Amino acid sequence: MTSSAIRQAFLDFFKNKGHEIVPSAPIVVKNDPTLMFTNAGMNQFKELFLGEAPIKFPRVVDTQRCLRVSGKHNDLEEVGIDTYHHTMFEMLGNWSFGDYFKKEAIAWSWELLTEVYKIDKDRLYVTVFEGDEQEGLPADTEAYDCWKMHINPDRILKGNKKDNFWEMGETGPCGPSSEIHIDCRSEAERQAVDGANLVNADHPQVIEIWNNVFMQFNRLKDGSLQPLPAKHVDTGMGFERLVRVLQHKTSNYDTDVFQPLINVIAQEANVVYGAQESQDIAMRVMADHVRAIAFAIADGQLPSNNKAGYVIRRILRRAVRYAYTFLNFKEPFLHKLVPVLAAQFEGVFNELFAQQDFVQKVVLEEEASFLRTLITGIQRFEGYHADENKVVNGDFAFELYDTYGFPIDLTALMAREKGWDIDMKGFEKALDEQKQRSRAATTIDTGDWVVLDEHTDTTFEGYDTLQTNTKLLKYRKI
Ligand code: ATP
Ligand code: MG
Ligand code: MG
Ligand code: MG
Secondary structure: OHHHHHHHHHHHHHOOOOEEEEEOOOOHHHHHHHOOEOOOHHHHHHHHHHHOEEEEEEOEEEEEEEEOOOEEEOOOHEOOOOOOOOOOOOOOOEEEEEEOHHHHHHHHHHHHHHHHHOOOHHEEEEEOOOOOOOOOEHHHHHHHHHHOOOOOOOEEEEEHHHHHEEOOOOOOEEEEEEEEEEEEHHHHHHHHHHOOOOOOOOOEEEEEEEEEEEEEEEEEOOEEEEEEEEEEEEEEEEEEHHHHOOOOOOOOHOOOOHHHHHHHHHHOOOOOOOOHHHHHHHHHHHHHHHHHHHHHHHHOOOOOOOOOHHHHHHHHHHHHHHHHHEEEEEEEOOHHHHHHHHHHHHOOOOHHHHHHHHHHHHHHHHHHHHHHHHHHHHHHHOOOOOOOOOOEEEHHHHHHHHHOOOOOOHHHHHHHHOHHHEHHHHHHHHHHHHHHHOOOOOOOOOHHHHHOOOOOOOOOOOOHHOOOOOOOOOOOOO
């Protein structure tokens, strides 16, 4: 099945169940102070959940372009290293606004996966919320009972608040969730471990594909949970992950979603994808990042020195540096991927197709400008030695930032490759001093979903990009 057919099958399935197909919202969010980029399909429906906007269609379905590079949902550090977290990805979703609830949502997700997409039932398992005493939230026995009608209870696992209580951000709609995971390990590997179906193995071939969220609460600024006026269903399935499963690949990058980009990169770099790990990572990062950059620009967010614009600039610079260091791209190249991408998304997200010349020009300009300082900056970095504790001095990190345009997370990445840390406090201090020197301070703001207090100035919030998420799954059997 091609990726286009897979996407269409999702939309058609829910259309046949009475859902209205609606367009994706832009990836850039302009009218919500708690959010910079769309990080889930439900964002555009926030007001419907909160009861603040009229419900036009009680059931909708779509594919939403999402970006998870900052704030509560930040996957940037995984991208390219693993094979299933992207910066920009499509989230397929179906919604019920005060209409159907757990029983139908669960039954339909099972039907779609096993009967339409014909995924082997023995490779699927699901999770349900185990409850949380501190918050006074009960275990989701209703979801458990619904799943029991379809799947062996052995394959229903309980998950904690971190994994099975979905929240769009620090505030906003939230509720217990039920995730569907797939075990794509080879048969031999599955047999070798514990006889057969070891679930939730911390293994790159065991991945989450779909989340069913049962929206019931609104998280308020003071941290409390307020019941929503009605109960809703909000689901999100990672399109690229689904395609990987259905095309029987072991990496999202091996699917027809990414191969057109990878092929062009490999050809131009004169390397073979799959031959060398560091080059492969660089190719994956480039293929991934260009999607984030291109869609953000097409949706109106130009790279700049602050807020959402700086997030885009950081992603672009990260890609340029990977290209330069591991694939020897000394000239601007990323922009050449824009038409490839635009052609892929014609008829899906036409915004990019329609503006590809403009997007390409912006990317080219950004690449060219960073390449002018990147090479000297890298030479400075190569000539630098971390102290005996393997820590990069904050002033030096600031020099790379200030003189050579290295976003701090890029310097941190380069440091990590050498086994070094960065003196972030020192960096921050140098940054503060510069801010004080200049009244027209440059604000770096990488957080989204942070609750902005109108009365305080936003300050540096880049640390979250440095945290590496451990992917250990922490469920226990019921
Ligand atoms: P994971 O645990 O793998 O990080 P998640 O629980 O953070 O995923 P959700 O917020 O539940 O993800 O989003 C719904 C679906 O979107 C997931 O089931 C997954 O298929 C997909 N998804 C989430 N993050 C990414 C990403 N960074 N890249 C690609 N797909 C993603
Ligand atoms: Mg995640
Ligand atoms: Mg998860
Ligand atoms: Mg999830």
